[in-house]
Amino acid sequence: xxxxxxxxxxxxxxGRLLAARRSAPPELAGRWELPGGKAEPGESVxxxxxxxxxxxxxxxxxxxxxxxxxxxxxxxLVLHVWxxxxxxxxxxxxxxxxxxxxxxxxxxxxxxxLDQDRPxxxxxxxxxxxxxxVEGDAVGGVGGGGGA
Numbered sequence: 103x104x105x106x107x108x109x110x111x112x113x114x115x116x117g118r119l120l121a122a123r124r125s126a127p128p129e130l131a132g133r134w135e136l137p138g139g140k141a142e143p144g145e146s147v148x149x150x151x152x153x154x155x156x157x158x159x160x161x162x163x164x165x166x167x168x169x170x171x172x173x174x175x176x177x178x179l180v181l182h183v184w185x186x187x188x189x190x191x192x193x194x195x196x197x198x199x200x201x202x203x204x205x206x207x208x209x210x211x212x213x214x215x216l217d218q219d220r221p222x223x224x225x226x227x228x229x230x231x232x233x234x235x236v237e238g239d240a241v242g243g244v245g246g247g248g249g250a
Contacts, residue, residue, distance in 0.1 A: 161191035
């Protein structure tokens, strides 16, 4: 069986992570995820991430690095998560979502994440906390940095 990659974007901006609430399919509606989607044949996973975030959120992003791990979604589909930096645009729920929230590291548990996203969200939260610590030490306060 060929395994197809679904890429999730841990989109970070100003020390926060973007969470997207699913509107479909019915069994996932109302739960939160890292936005993204399936890589198309011949498309690299970073290219898929940029395309999916453009389609789903209307933003331009830069993939940074893959969060270690791979999470099965259903037979033939596996989730890979990449950190990404917002380059331009304001995220809007254009496809498959009905609400978006920017969450700081201390707010990540305030939404009901899809089970397969939880390990990557936890790692993204660790990276955000480390970033805030580094920026706080470097500039005497929390900066507005981008990536994770």
